[in-house]
Amino acid sequence: MADTIYALATAPGKAGLCVLRISGPRAFDILTALGGGEVPLRSARVRALKDGAGGVLDQALVLTFGAGRSFTGEDVVELHLHGSIAVQRAVFARLEELGLARMAKPGEFTRRALLNGRMDLTEVQGLADVIEAETEEQRRAAMRVMGGEMSGLILGWRSRLIRAAALMEATIDFADEEVPVDVMPEVVELLSSVVDEMAGEASGSSAAKALREGFEVAIVGAPNAGKSSLLNAIVRSDAALVSEIPGTTRDVIERAVDLQGLKVIFVDTAGLRETDDPVERLGVARAKERAEAADMRLFLHEEESVPAFPVARAPHDLVCRTKADLHGGEGLSSRTGAGLDALLEAIAAHFASVAGSAGFVSRTQDEMALREAIAALTSALETCYLGDVELVVFELRKAVTVLERIVGQIGVEDVLDEVFRSFCLGK
Ligand code: GDP
Numbered sequence: 001m002a003d004t005i006y007a008l009a010t011a012p013g014k015a016g017l018c019v020l021r022i023s024g025p026r027a028f029d030i031l032t033a034l035g036g037g038e039v040p041l042r043s044a045r046v047r048a049l050k051d052g053a054g055g056v057l058d059q060a061l062v063l064t065f066g067a068g069r070s071f072t073g074e075d076v077v078e079l080h081l082h083g084s085i086a087v088q089r090a091v092f093a094r095l096e097e098l099g100l101a102r103m104a105k106p107g108e109f110t111r112r113a114l115l116n117g118r119m120d121l122t123e124v125q126g127l128a129d130v131i132e133a134e135t136e137e138q139r140r141a142a143m144r145v146m147g148g149e150m151s152g153l154i155l156g157w158r159s160r161l162i163r164a165a166a167l168m169e170a171t172i173d174f175a176d177e178e179v180p181v182d183v184m185p186e187v188v189e190l191l192s193s194v195v196d197e198m199a200g201e202a203s204g205s206s207a208a209k210a211l212r213e214g215f216e217v218a219i220v221g222a223p224n225a226g227k228s229s230l231l232n233a234i235v236r237s238d239a240a241l242v243s244e245i246p247g248t249t250r251d252v253i254e255r256a257v258d259l260q261g262l263k264v265i266f267v268d269t270a271g272l273r274e275t276d277d278p279v280e281r282l283g284v285a286r287a288k289e290r291a292e293a294a295d296m297r298l299f300l301h302e303e304e305s306v307p308a309f310p311v312a313r314a315p316h317d318l319v320c321r322t323k324a325d326l327h328g329g330e331g332l333s334s335r336t337g338a339g340l341d342a343l344l345e346a347i348a349a350h351f352a353s354v355a356g357s358a359g360f361v362s363r364t365q366d367e368m369a370l371r372e373a374i375a376a377l378t379s380a381l382e383t384c385y386l387g388d389v390e391l392v393v394f395e396l397r398k399a400v401t402v403l404e405r406i407v408g409q410i411g412v413e414d415v416l417d418e419v420f421r422s423f424c425l426g427k
Pocket residue numbers: 221222223224225226227228229230270322323324325326332333334335336
């Protein structure tokens with residue numbers, strides 16, 4: 001029998017309310033021991049929770065969910081307590097004293113939901129993304145994955161491949177007899193349509209990843225071109241600042257902002273300068289790499305003609321003349337704000353069109369799995385024409401296995417720790 005676990009589902013600290021969740025076979029016993037009595041399943045009651053001596057710990061709103069119809073799939077009690085640090089401490093102390101449950105590990109509730117079949121692996125990752133979402137487009141994309149759209153797509157491919165395998169196997173079983181119909185046209189049609197759809201999804205995965213993690217814009221220009229002034233002007237503009245990015249090096253300064261619902265990370269590659277200092281040169285190389293790997297580059301120059309830049313330019317990159325307030329004419333001024341809205345508009349428009357091609361697959365390991373399935377199916381299709389039925393079935397099974405791994409129907413134990421590493425306590 002599983003342990004019964006508990007944790008705060010809400011952030012620690014002072015608030016109007018906090019939610020303490022208890023899940024497992026002793027959940028209802030704990031409610032009784034707290035003096036909560038019986039609460040009909042899937043309903044809410046106000047109860048005075050008591051300590052061992054009968055003193056009131058808190059007036060709580062209590063919700064109960066029975067096994068099979070709860071988030072974790074187990075018996076669940078939710079205590080909506082007053083969000084006071086003293087109340088939280090007192091209730092925790094009482095739970096510890098009762099000894100019927102232990103504190104949950106990070107992500108353990110969701111882990112149980114996964115193991116009990118309440119969610120599949122893609123939905124769990126969607127849930128993690130919903131919790132992490134900082135912008136509107138991140139929220140929308142995460143909601144679709146959490147709602148099962150990615151899972152539906154993958155399971156749809158899986159059942160078409162299983163049908164194709166069954167058709168092929170029928171020809172093996174009937175090898176000595178006459179095969180009732182020629183199955184090959186249907187198998188080829190099934191395989192090629194699935195491969196096409198998978199290839200489409202794989203090609204949208206880098207956009208999906210950027211949507212989830214943020215699109216990167218590297219600001220490139222000579223010293224004094226106005227890079228850091230522009231970064232500051234962007235941060236001060238309407239673009240809302242999203243969470244701080246940890247781990248910035250001394251070579252680059254980055255700020256993430258919300259541009260029309262998209263998370264966009266501006267990177268000031270201040271380290272990009274000519275230098276004879278070997279240590280500094282390392283920084284320069286890193287800044288150059290970073291600029292080249294970014295989703296877009298914004299080249300700044302103060303002089304009238306466009307100079308040569310040390311970083312390669314892609315067709316969608318932007319080039320701007322800075323300090324328009326000094327030089328007059330078209331251009332950008334971080335001082336007056338001239339040209340800033342138009343610039344941000346152009347950047348957002350480009351990334352919005354990229355985001356439009358985003359698929360559901362946004363994690364590298366899923367993208368690699370998808371490519372593995374595509375390779376197996378491509379080889380299956382080639383083998384179809386050679387007539388090697390057993391080899392076709394072998395490749396088909398390989399692709400099916402890969403899809404089952406993505407949704408966590410098999411091999412889920414191998415990936416659990418990785419998946420739940422990012423989950424916080426109480427989720
Ligand atoms: P960086 O080395 O490329 O990061 O350039 P900075 O942003 O530090 O700017 C270099 C100098 O140009 C500073 O003295 C800024 O105040 C000035 N500067 C930057 N942008 C503007 C602008 O739009 N107008 C004016 N007048 N001065 C600017």
